[in-house]
Amino acid sequence: MGTSYCASSQQPQATACNGSGMSKSNNVYKDAYNRCLRLLDETRSLPSEPELGTLLGVSRTTVRTILARMEETGLIAWNKRAKTVLREPRPDDFFPEEETDTLAEIIERSFMRRLLAGGAEAGMQINELELAREIGVGTTSVREFLIRFSRFGLIEKRRNSHWVLKGFTRAFALELTEIREMFELRSAAAFAALPQDSAVWTDLDRLEDEHRLLASEIATRFNEFSELDERLHRLIHRASHNRFIVDFYDVIAMIFHYHYQWNKAQERERNEVAIGEHLAYISALKSRDLGKVDAACRKHLKSARQTLLTSIPESRPPLKP
Amino acid sequence: MGTSYCASSQQPQATACNGSGMSKSNNVYKDAYNRCLRLLDETRSLPSEPELGTLLGVSRTTVRTILARMEETGLIAWNKRAKTVLREPRPDDFFPEEETDTLAEIIERSFMRRLLAGGAEAGMQINELELAREIGVGTTSVREFLIRFSRFGLIEKRRNSHWVLKGFTRAFALELTEIREMFELRSAAAFAALPQDSAVWTDLDRLEDEHRLLASEIATRFNEFSELDERLHRLIHRASHNRFIVDFYDVIAMIFHYHYQWNKAQERERNEVAIGEHLAYISALKSRDLGKVDAACRKHLKSARQTLLTSIPESRPPLKP
DNA sequence: AAACTGTTTTTTCACGATAAAAGACATTAT
DNA sequence: ATAATGTCTTTTATCGTGAAAAAACAGTTT
Structure with a gap:
């Protein structure tokens, strides 16, 4: 059986909430x-x-x-x-x-730090009680976090027993991007087919301006790209008018959020390239030519996948019991 | 503001657990x-x-x-x-x-009964405390249920406040089936491309036999179809080797499960038709001819969507505040 | 009368506590 | 030596409780 997920914890983690039995932070x-x-x-x-x-x-x-x-x-x-x-x-x-953070945010950060800090092999067990103690919060909050988090596909529950870490592996990234590409291609097509008087076109214009501005100041502001990235893709996904597609972007956003924090290698160059792709994508959308949209979308998604994949170390095979 | 979801509750709901402060059922x-x-x-x-x-x-x-x-x-x-x-x-x-049911099952059944019993308009508020009291369980269990349930896309949380019922509407059914069709077409293609020595082909043969058997005894066993339906579709989805696709079948299964209980109109006829479509679908898969697979899959999914749609009453527009 | 402030009630959020269930360890039998 | 049983420890599932926050109600002010 896999080793415990938190067993190998480093520093005795400063407790997030003041130690005493306080009920709810304000x-x-x-x-x-x-x-x-x-x-x-x-x-x-x-x-x-x-x-x-x-x-x-x-x-x-x-x-x-x-x-x-x-x-x-x-x-x-x-x-x-x-x-x-x-x-x-x-x-x-x-x-x-x-002191202004939600408990959920505190737990998520704590959890993700460990997950990305290495040593988190696929197959490891996640222990609610231990996690709760180390973060300094109640078990209920940890349980609820894990339930919410489970939709990201990185952990899985064993009935009446522990959670199992599935690991931030190459397979995960591939499965994630497969769905992303399916959804975004469809959303982009729906976007291009939106009537000229739809409000999205002005939103798109604004985003285009912001992209140009950022491109011109890329040397100093390159780390502001990830926020812009999310806004553009969310706008496009919303055109699908499908809650499952829109909601799935939460999974992508979460992964990319932590991925950006994790992998700073060539950040400036990567973002510069991505801005260029975005601008091409935007102008394709504005042309409302489905062929062009499809091509620009594919190109950008391909390089996004590549970026994600290169940041994931080749996974060792899971331990045998 | 929407009316409360549980306010109009009928019978004073027999409490699921024995009243006293018992901690955990065995x-x-x-x-x-x-x-x-x-x-x-x-x-x-x-x-x-x-x-x-x-x-x-x-x-x-x-x-x-x-x-x-x-x-x-x-x-x-x-x-x-x-x-x-x-x-x-x-x-x-x-x-x-x-006495052998999980608390989660009890809560889910109770919740779904209300949802389908009518009078559950989109926009209504869901009150954790009231739900918990009426089912006779603690609030924590209800909260956890709602969090898990939220991935089905039928409810949504307002930060630091109540849940909102989005309603089992036509729009919901259309969004659900859109994803389902996307995922299943892809899975079916992946299935057909599986090597001849894969274990799935024997699973498929077994399912085919069971379908034939059920078809021959359809007059008496028509209500056993839904279980067979789920097994076939899950087998196909698994061929995608994508956790998001596989997991999404939980949403479909949940909806169809309650839909079957809800809409008994022409159940026998519907299932008889579906068995026929399944057999055609299975033989298309066995032919490993992608064109045939695509056609058979599309045909079946189209009629499945139709069945689901006809069972949903035309939704009134949501109340304005 | 509409919109605001003052007050009270409900609901959500989070905790510690406890029984059920799982898991680990020690001992004994094949 | 392996695999079972007997015993003890840890973890999960669930509840009741209380503070934070929301919502409802009642009374004022413009």
């Missing part, structure tokens, strides 16, 4: 508070509570907690409707970044 | 015990504990619990290695069927 509040601070720079007085709620994407309850604290720290004067800004926020008004 | 033991009883008919003495474990798919701990009870009820004499059968199991030796 990261929603802290994150919204920080974002609200940035709003303070721009105005002399804040809008109504419901309006702030929609602006920040939180409930009014959280808005009021934010306002209460801002009043306490002398940032604003708050009396019913009047929320007057008293002073500019200072750096130490902000909550530390790491 | 359904694994009960189910394995029942299956072990059936084994008793065939032999005069039981094999070793580890062997029984693999046979029943449970740990030795559970095996020993089973043996202890069998000794207690006078079914066997148990002394170390000697496990002699003393009498045949009687009907009342078995645990009741409903």
